[in-house]
Amino acid sequence: MNGLIQTLSDILNNYGLRQEFAIRACFYSLAVLACIFGLGVVTLRNIFHCAISLAMTLFCIAGIYLFLNAEFLAAVQVLIYVGAIVTLFLFAIMLTAKIGDRSIRQTNKQVLASLAVSAAILSLFVSIIIGSPWKKAAADDTLRLGIGELGKALMSVYALPFEAISLILLAALVGAIVIGKAGK
């Protein structure tokens, strides 16, 4: 009997370890995929492929949000970014013809300088992040924000920025229609 319990707990322990490994593997593969597709967004020649790559990057970032207990944000990311913004980009690409040609240069003459600036800023950020003493796993899963809490906070404490954002969206809507209206 003792031996059975021992093996059972061994299996459970193994399973726990494997689960942890699976979670880690999921996170790191999502992160690497996001970086690879992000690289595609900024380097691919065909702008249509860039937009598809952007959609994949945003999907991967939505997956990353799940690891941060932000399920609502992940859903919003998929709905608004992948569903609306990338579609908008695709429409804009199709409305402006002939920019996806392979013969046309897609980058300007500042490639080396921009690469140097970006690499310098990235190395600065990474060195600061690695050098900082972050708290080891502060708030555990006790602090899990549901959609209800989020909505209550949005309607009570953060009502003012919420109203401001709705005003901005309305202004963007009207402005887009006015600018995009064809004719004189």
Place this chain on the structure above:
Amino acid sequence: MMIPQSHFLILGAVLFALGLYGALTRRTAIGILMSIELVLNAANINLITFNRFLGSPDGLGQIFALFVIAIAAASAVVGLVLVIAVYRNMKTIFTDKINLMKW
């Protein structure tokens, strides 16, 4: 939580650097707008990461990430409409060809 905070932040930094590189090197206005979306997403990752690890009780980070998404949508709409208006008038969206206001 088995994944340390710094790894999320490094992912945000990498995405920010990629977006910065794209915004600096792209010739088409649409490409620049896409790169800016990458930068905004990097900011969102940082906001949600700090919300998760520093433990804001009413979800300040998540709510402002929502606001960032809304502003990104608004900026994408206005930017793309501007791109289409410029294309209608000048038949190009290459930013180095659009020099009407340069002397």
